[in-house]
Amino acid sequence: MPMNAPSDVSRFDDGPKATQVVAGLTVVLATYNGVRWLPDLLTSLGRQTLTPTRLSILDDASVDATWELVRDAAIAGGQTVAGRQESNVGAVRTFERLLSMVGTEYFALCDQDDVWLPDKLEKSVSLLTSSGADLVYTDLRVADEDLSELAASMWRLGNIVPVAGRALIPLILKNSVTGCTVVGRTSMLKKALPFPDGIPMHDWWLALVAACGSGVQALHEQTVLYRQHGTNALGAAKFSSKGLSDLVERRHLTMGSYTLTRLSGRLALIRGLEERNLAHLPFLRRFYRLPTGLRLVLSPIYLGYIVTRAHVLGWRNLLVDVALTCLPLGSSRRGVTA
DSSP states (O other): OOOOOOOOHHHHHTSOOTTSOEEEEEEEEEESSOTTTHHHHHHHHHTOSSOOSEEEEEEOOOSSSHHHHHTTOOOTTSEEEEEEOSSOOOHHHHHHHHHHTOOEEEEEEEETTOEEOTTHHHHHHHHHHHHOOSEEEEEEEEEOTTOOEEESOHHHHTTOOOOOBSOHHHHHHSOOOOGGGOEEEGGGHHHHOSOOTTOSOHHHHHHHHHHTTTOEEEEEEEEEEEEOOSOOSSOOOOSSHHHHHHHHHHTTOOHHHHHHHHHHHHHHHHHHHHHTTSOOOHHHHHHHHSOHHHHHHTHHHHHHHHHHHHGGGHHHHHHHHHHHHHSOOGGGGSOOOO
């Protein structure tokens, strides 16, 4: 694979801005201590049947050899630029900076530890253009460190319902959009950037902004090998009590602090939407701020609200949400003030 000249921070910063939109697609890749996984990912990017116009890489102050690897990375047929941040700011702010530099019609989010199937971009862009949606996302195959299959479908594993259209409430209750599968229209970034403070993840926020615009569309195919290696930022979790407990343990939380984190994240998303006049959700905003005791008393009203507005998620998802939102679980007895 031909190599571009080594990139540096100034070259990254001098790239096209979002206001200078041209035809094509930019893949944005955030890296952090990913030297072990990146060769597989970069190889898969080079095998795409739709060649990206640009690969934009931003390293979040890695302390291994990741920067030395990505600064010389390149994709055949497209431009590659790379930059490095002086301090670690996390995935959300790193992707925010990457997306602020996109200058093509479309963008695709990319994680360092996955492997893309060859027709991922081609099929996603085809659905994006035919549907008129702002954002397309797909299913994934869950794999172990060596890319051996653990689950044929992450949607089935996690009981994830692939919602479509302007599905705002369903997406607030359960984010079905996995960032590494996302392909979107750069035009929606005018509403999405900068990211609001306190949002749980960038993919969830982008999905909600798209749902307030021309909507989201789900490609019912697996386009990514979603590698699980013990240090994933989020990772796949089976929809079960054990899957939930494993998820809570992996994040080093108690069940009570986990429920508080869920509600605080939702409030940050709702606040961001309301501040930008994209949507107004006064009932959810007020309900999530109530002390747990009051949420428990009012849980039938909450259940009625979400059933009428998010019934597509199904009873299993809705009842689990009510339990995690309303039951007094340890430290979640306090109200949420975020």
